[in-house]
Amino acid sequence: MTLRLGDAAPDFHAETTTGPIAFHDWLEDHWGVLFSHPRDFTPVCTTELGYVARLKPEFDRRGVKAIGLSIDPLDSHKGWAADILETQGHAVNFPIIADPDRKVANLYGMIHPAHDEVYTVRTVFVIDPKKKIRLMITYPQTAGRNFDEILRVIDSLQLTDAHKVATPVNWKQGEDVIIVPAVSDEDAKKQLPNGWKALTPYLRLTKQPSK
Numbered sequence: 001m002t003l004r005l006g007d008a009a010p011d012f013h014a015e016t017t018t019g020p021i022a023f024h025d026w027l028e029d030h031w032g033v034l035f036s037h038p039r040d041f042t043p044v045c046t047t048e049l050g051y052v053a054r055l056k057p058e059f060d061r062r063g064v065k066a067i068g069l070s071i072d073p074l075d076s077h078k079g080w081a082a083d084i085l086e087t088q089g090h091a092v093n094f095p096i097i098a099d100p101d102r103k104v105a106n107l108y109g110m111i112h113p114a115h116d117e118v119y120t121v122r123t124v125f126v127i128d129p130k131k132k133i134r135l136m137i138t139y140p141q142t143a144g145r146n147f148d149e150i151l152r153v154i155d156s157l158q159l160t161d162a163h164k165v166a167t168p169v170n171w172k173q174g175e176d177v178i179i180v181p182a183v184s185d186e187d188a189k190k191q192l193p194n195g196w197k198a199l200t201p202y203l204r205l206t207k208q209p210s211k
């Protein structure tokens, strides 16, 4: 099955470093970030897991639960956690799925056989509280991900779910946003007391609405 944006995130049961989970129940009404690692005890993955642990307060602030996946077994994950703490200075503070039979990896299309027949590539799925897939990014095994970018897109998703705006290139929290084309100038006048700046009739910038 090929997953696409807007699809329901497949549910699954799995063993994790924090105990067995049923994915949807574990998410509760939070946003989720599900991300795969090619394998345990590898250098790039080690840096990524340490960084995600460091970002926990940022995920918490946005109501997001992070969960990693690697096809190695649970014992291996637990041994690896000690290395992550020692080398990255942050203890893993989120579950890592053990997926030795590749059940979850196959469900989410995390194995790209032409790239590697055995191990997962680096995927990221952002899942909203309705369990819909809202973002999918796939990286090669050799490139560590930019988790600040994942947070940035979550900020954009949460903002644009709440307001009829879109976020421009390289947008960050607090910067101007775009009024979506579906909103007429007439409606925009009612909704935006501070007005906007029109660079063209379709490119209208306004202050970021408060949440």
Ligand code: BEZ
Pocket: 038, 039, 042, 043, 044, 045, 046, 141, 142
């Ligand atoms: C790593 O996580 O360091 C890695 C994994 C697979 C291939 C290359 C690097």
